[in-house]
Amino acid sequence: MTAGLVISDLRVTFGGRGGLLRRSEPPVAAVDGVSLRVGPRETVAVVGESGSGKTTVARSIVGLVTPEAGTITYDDTVLGPMRTRPPHVQRAIQMVFQDPRSSLNPRMTAGAILREAWHTHPAVAPKGDWKQATRELLAEVGLDPTVAGRRPSALSGGQCQRVSIARALAVRPRLLVCDEAVSALDVSVQAQILRLLVDLKSERDLAIVFISHDLGVVRQIADRIAVMRSGELVEEATAEDLFTNPRHPYTQMLLDAALDLEGVES
Amino acid sequence: MSEIAVAESLAETQYQEPQPRRSRRRHLSGALRLLPYVVIAVYVLIALTGPLLVDYDPLSTSVTDRLLSPGSVKGDGSTAWLGTDSVGRDVLAQVVLGARTSVIIAVLTVLVSCVLGLGLGLLAGYLGGWPDTAVARSIDILVAFPGILLAIVIAGLFRPGYLTVIVALAVGGWIGFARVVRGVAMSLRERDWVDAARVMAVARIRIVTRHVLPFVVGPVVAMATLEFALIVLAEAGLSFLGIGLPPTAVSWGQTVAGGKEYLETAWWISAFPGLALAGLVISVGLVGDQLTARYGGRRR
Amino acid sequence: MSADMTPEDTGPLLDVRDLEVVLPGPDGPVRILDRVSFTVGAGRTTGLIGESGSGKSMTAMAIIGLLPRDAQTRGELRWRSEDLLTATPRRRRRVRGREIAMIFQDPLASLNPGQTIGRQITEIPRRDGMPRRELGSTAVDLLERVEIPDPARRANNYPHQFSGGMRQRAMTALALAGKPQLILADEPTTALDVTVQARILALLRRLRDEEGTAMLLVSHDLRVMAHVADDLVVMYAGQVCERGPAPDVLRRPFHPYTNALVKSVPAVHAKSAIADPLPGSPANPAERPSGCAFHPRCPLTRIMAQGVSSANAIGTPPIHERCRTEQPEVREISPGRWSACHFSSEEAVR
Numbered sequence: 033m034t035a036g037l038v039i040s041d042l043r044v045t046f047g048g049r050g051g052l053l054r055r056s057e058p059p060v061a062a063v064d065g066v067s068l069r070v071g072p073r074e075t076v077a078v079v080g081e082s083g084s085g086k087t088t089v090a091r092s093i094v095g096l097v098t099p100e101a102g103t104i105t106y107d108d109t110v111l112g113p114m115r116t117r118p119p120h121v122q123r124a125i126q127m128v129f130q131d132p133r134s135s136l137n138p139r140m141t142a143g144a145i146l147r148e149a150w151h152t153h154p155a156v157a158p159k160g161d162w163k164q165a166t167r168e169l170l171a172e173v174g175l176d177p178t179v180a181g182r183r184p185s186a187l188s189g190g191q192c193q194r195v196s197i198a199r200a201l202a203v204r205p206r207l208l209v210c211d212e213a214v215s216a217l218d219v220s221v222q223a224q225i226l227r228l229l230v231d232l233k234s235e236r237d238l239a240i241v242f243i244s245h246d247l248g249v250v251r252q253i254a255d256r257i258a259v260m261r262s263g264e265l266v267e268e269a270t271a272e273d274l275f276t277n278p279r280h281p282y283t284q285m286l287l288d289a290a291l292d293l294e295g296v297e298s
Numbered sequence: 299m300s301e302i303a304v305a306e307s308l309a310e311t312q313y314q315e316p317q318p319r320r321s322r323r324r325h326l327s328g329a330l331r332l333l334p335y336v337v338i339a340v341y342v343l344i345a346l347t348g349p350l351l352v353d354y355d356p357l358s359t360s361v362t363d364r365l366l367s368p369g370s371v372k373g374d375g376s377t378a379w380l381g382t383d384s385v386g387r388d389v390l391a392q393v394v395l396g397a398r399t400s401v402i403i404a405v406l407t408v409l410v411s412c413v414l415g416l417g418l419g420l421l422a423g424y425l426g427g428w429p430d431t432a433v434a435r436s437i438d439i440l441v442a443f444p445g446i447l448l449a450i451v452i453a454g455l456f457r458p459g460y461l462t463v464i465v466a467l468a469v470g471g472w473i474g475f476a477r478v479v480r481g482v483a484m485s486l487r488e489r490d491w492v493d494a495a496r497v498m499a500v501a502r503i504r505i506v507t508r509h510v511l512p513f514v515v516g517p518v519v520a521m522a523t524l525e526f527a528l529i530v531l532a533e534a535g536l537s538f539l540g541i542g543l544p545p546t547a548v549s550w551g552q553t554v555a556g557g558k559e560y561l562e563t564a565w566w567i568s569a570f571p572g573l574a575l576a577g578l579v580i581s582v583g584l585v586g587d588q589l590t591a592r593y594g595g596r597r598r
Numbered sequence: 599m600s601a602d603m604t605p606e607d608t609g610p611l612l613d614v615r616d617l618e619v620v621l622p623g624p625d626g627p628v629r630i631l632d633r634v635s636f637t638v639g640a641g642r643t644t645g646l647i648g649e650s651g652s653g654k655s656m657t658a659m660a661i662i663g664l665l666p667r668d669a670q671t672r673g674e675l676r677w678r679s680e681d682l683l684t685a686t687p688r689r690r691r692r693v694r695g696r697e698i699a700m701i702f703q704d705p706l707a708s709l710n711p712g713q714t715i716g717r718q719i720t721e722i723p724r725r726d727g728m729p730r731r732e733l734g735s736t737a738v739d740l741l742e743r744v745e746i747p748d749p750a751r752r753a754n755n756y757p758h759q760f761s762g763g764m765r766q767r768a769m770t771a772l773a774l775a776g777k778p779q780l781i782l783a784d785e786p787t788t789a790l791d792v793t794v795q796a797r798i799l800a801l802l803r804r805l806r807d808e809e810g811t812a813m814l815l816v817s818h819d820l821r822v823m824a825h826v827a828d829d830l831v832v833m834y835a836g837q838v839c840e841r842g843p844a845p846d847v848l849r850r851p852f853h854p855y856t857n858a859l860v861k862s863v864p865a866v867h868a869k870s871a872i873a874d875p876l877p878g879s880p881a882n883p884a885e886r887p888s889g890c891a892f893h894p895r896c897p898l899t900r901i902m903a904q905g906v907s908s909a910n911a912i913g914t915p916p917i918h919e920r921c922r923t924e925q926p927e928v929r930e931i932s933p934g935r936w937s938a939c940h941f942s943s944e945e946a947v948r
Contacts, residue, residue: 081791082762094497114499122499135490139512148508152500188879189650199494218649219818220895223862223875230872245792248864252872272869289793290866291821293848 033108036239037070037093037125037207042102044088062088064263065102070207075233075240077254077271079247079286085263090211090243094127106207123153126200130212132192136184142170142195143180149202156203165202173198173228190221197228207239208232214249226253247290251275259283331588334581341578344394345401352391356548360386365564381566383556389566393574395548400578403463404529408522410468415475416518422476423483424506433480437473445470446532453536458544463536467529474525478517486510516593523586527579534575550575610637611780611812612661613676619656620670628884629836630656633673635928636831636841638780643806643813645827645844647820647859649880653836658784658816662700663690695722699773703785705765709757715741715768716753722776740771743809745801763794770801774811781805784816799826820863824848832856835881835891838928842935852937854898890940893921902941 043066045059063085070076078086091097093104095114104111109121129135136145146166150157157165167177173194184192193213200208210229214222230253233240244250250257251271258268259280267280278284344351363372363386372378372388380389422433440448452466486492486509495505536542537551545552550571557567619631631653638644648654659665661675663682675682677697682690694700702708710718716737720728723736734753741749744767757765766786773781783802787795803826805811815827823830827844832853840853851857862873876895881887893899894917903916920940928938 081793096493096496114496115502117499119499125497127494127497129490129494131490135494137491137495137509140508148495148500148504149498152498152504190879196494199498203498218880219820219862220649220858220876221879223873224877226872227875246864247792248866248870251866252864252870275866275869285793287866289796291792291796291799291825292865292867293821293824293860293863 034069034105035107036072036074037068037241038103038105039066039068039089039093040103040105042066042089042092042104043100044085044092044097045100059100061263063092063099066260066263066265067102068258068265068268070239070241072206072239073233073237075242075253075255077242077244077250077257078260079244079250079257080260081245081286083262084260086243086260087211088263089260090127090209090241093207093209093241094125119153119155123156123203124206125209126203126205126207127209127211128193128196128200128213131216132189132196133184135196136192138184141181141183142175142187142198145195145199146170146180146202149199153203169198169202172201172232174224188221189217190224193217193221193225194228197225197232201232201236204236205238207241209241209243211243212245213242215244215246222249229253247275247286248292259286334584337577337581338585341397341581342401345398348394348398352388352394354388354391354395354548356387356546358387362386365560365567367564368566380570381564383553383567384560384564389553389570392548392553393550393571396550396553396571397574397578399543399547399549400530400533400575403460403467403533404526406460407464407467407471407529407533408526410464411471411525412475412518412522414468415472415477416479416514418472419476419479420483420506420510420514423480424487424510426484426487430480433476437476440470440473446535449532449536450539450541453541458542460543460547463533463542466536466542467532471525471529474521475518478521479514482514482517483510486513516589520586520589520593523582523589527582527586530575530579530582611640611678612638612814613674614657614661615676616673617657617660617675618672619653619660619665620672621666622668623884625884627670629886630669630883631660632835632837632883632886634833634836634838636829636838638812638814639829640779640812641806641810642828643802643815643826644829644831645823646814646816646831646833647818647823648833649818651835651880651882652833653883654816654818654833655784656836657833658700658782658814661814662698662782663694695778696776697778698780698782699776699778701766701769701773701781701783701786703788705762705769706757708769709765711757714754714756715760719768719772719775721772736775740775741768743774743805744768744771745797746771761794762790763798766790766794766798767801770798770805774805774809778811780812780814782814782816785818786815787822788817788819795822802826820848820859832859835886836883837891838936838938839892840935840937840939841928846935852931852935852942853892853939854896855892856937858895858897889920889922889924890926890938893917896921898939898941 042063043061044063045061047059066085066089068076078089080086088097092099095111095117098113106121106124109118111117111121114122143166146169147162150162150165166180170177170179175191175194175198179187179191179195184195187195213229214225217225226249229240232238242250242254254271256268257271257274259266259274259282261282267274267278267283269279274283275287278287360373363378363382365384366372366378366382368379368381370378370381372382378388378390380393382388383392418433422430448470449466452469453462456462492505492509495509533542534549534551534554537549538555540555542551543549553571554568557564560567614634614636617631617634618629620627620629634653634657636644646654646657660671661682665671671683673683677693682693685693716734719740720733720737724733728736737753738749741752746752746764746767757768760768786802787798790798799822802813806813815823817823823844830841830844830847831838832840832847832855834855840847840851840856847856848860851860858876864870876897878895881891881894887894890896899918899921900916903918924940926938926940928936929942931937931942
């Protein structure tokens, strides 16, 4: 058995389906032939520029996008659309989105958002335990219990992202897919959320797929890094290797373009 | 120093001045805003209590009381405040009972249209794919016919009656709802919180009811008021043409039609039910505009 | 362009003095900007940095004259020798675009999709009555200056035919068309990829060096600032907390907030640990904390408080009394370096 997530030859295309009276255009491959493994307790970052397909890879893993070809397996279970996955696999993989505010329903309180997870997966927390579980979960992500009664509009961006992380953790996942999870946050809040993710990872033995365009952040938290360009994976290496000894010219170019506070002058 | 003082006083006046004016305007518009609601409340009250207020039998005619002008005393000693029609029936009683007919038909038709439109709109907008294509094409085909023409054809096919009128009007009525709901649902489907629920494997029906429906309610209510006004008019139109309700029912449209031969001599037969109709339609339209301004453009 | 500058203009190009902007809020008026003061020197790039609620965008809007109608303002916006806050609307419109031009974050939203790039960037010369045949060559010249390849052909393109980076260049060309002395750039590279961002920043640097255009760069990205800004103004909760020459400020911040910002930027070209995070979120001007607005999140006040009284009751957060009650003035700590912290002179800042 292969533990963890295995992506083989993933290909995802968009468009191209012509309608009755619509001209059909050739489909555009957003992801083309990507293979990637994420072992248990491993943090793998996928980096690339806009249009590189990194977000599409993330969305394929959580079943929001249906691949045209290739397979994704988790602990040897083939992953189809989320609805078709067995409940324990549904719970195993969860996602944290980029925009902390829009990933929470503005009409629901933080508590209701967490309870929905348990309503859907009653095996995790029986109804009688919800109150206690809510308090524990909020504490775990560093939030006050009173947050449970508040709606997203009454929370700061950082607090919203914590609620979003709490929702993902509510079903006891094994793998967290973070799609630019700290990009939309204020710099002084970014470090809080990164710290939280790293702490949660070690406490809960999580694996993390970390999608990001920020090489600095990636260098801080990733074990391995995959670089994508125009739907293809151009280089994959351990974090240290990639930064000290980039092999692909595109990786080199990304590193050259990345700014630091001091040092590099172009 | 003096420049700073000038700048300060300028800034102050700029800021202070609009305050009282704005609050007064808000106050005034506040009272005006309420007026259509009050008018509608009066109509609904009359519709609910109509039969208790007036004693009227559409089948009983009185030749001696024909075409009495407003304020005349009828043969039985009572006063015909709004006059009588060509067969001696009281116009006031027809206006009062006509309100009941209009409101009942409009409410029921809006309800039917709304449920149908909401269901099909959600189905099309949230699911996308072939259900969306099916609904979108049906709408395209239906809007190719003028709504009132469609209603006339359908009403003409069946026996006059409440059900016929409601069905005839609802056939075109649901389209507006479906379009609005489909549009909102399509944009909501792309929202992150809906994606988050899908990743959590929340049941589809729950996603629709908890994460999509609440955001559709505002625009739908706004749509319902606009639709209400249109249906009141359409019902009157059908009844005016004599293909809506049976002659035993009382409807503003029928009364207006009954008076059309006497427009020069007995203007009151057509004028009063016409005014009643206009009052209701305008009031509902005003409320609808307010609600549309509040919900129409908003995509949360 | 600097050619317009006469020799006696030795003072700053733009001098913002005690700028205050008050907006009506749901719970009464909110002081969005609180006594903001800084200067933009001729031919220099000044970086205005801050997080959400810092007021950096509101400051830019005040300078360009696009504040909400119900904004109440106070203070001075001294543009060369006149105060823009008291200028007539007509004069302000004249200044906008011609003397002070603006580049926005989202060029697609600021460009007209139905007009060619060439036509749009020559809008101001056209309004100024430039003959038709000269407009074409002006457009090509402008596009050339912002390094758009094949400018003669590109001038006839529409915005959708441009990539994100090229649109930002076109916006810059549009800004240059009015021959402004100051370009106000609001997050000009935030929406762009790193490789494109680097090139746009290089372009902005070149414009400063070769054409002498002064720039006020508004951004939340300290890395961008480090690469283009000569001077830095750090804002927090609608107030200026530190200003001075950018390299000095970044190398040795005097204000604990600046220090935290600098520390929180992860390094790409060296391995860095995740920074010690500040607690909480950036303060909201509507609920600005008493005393120093930064005190609830400040690591320094805790260090200072411990020094003053170790007899603090257990459980009460160790906040220095002065930080909680007294609003710090923006003081000149060393020549050219200003900071609004009671303890900026103390060694413990680092």
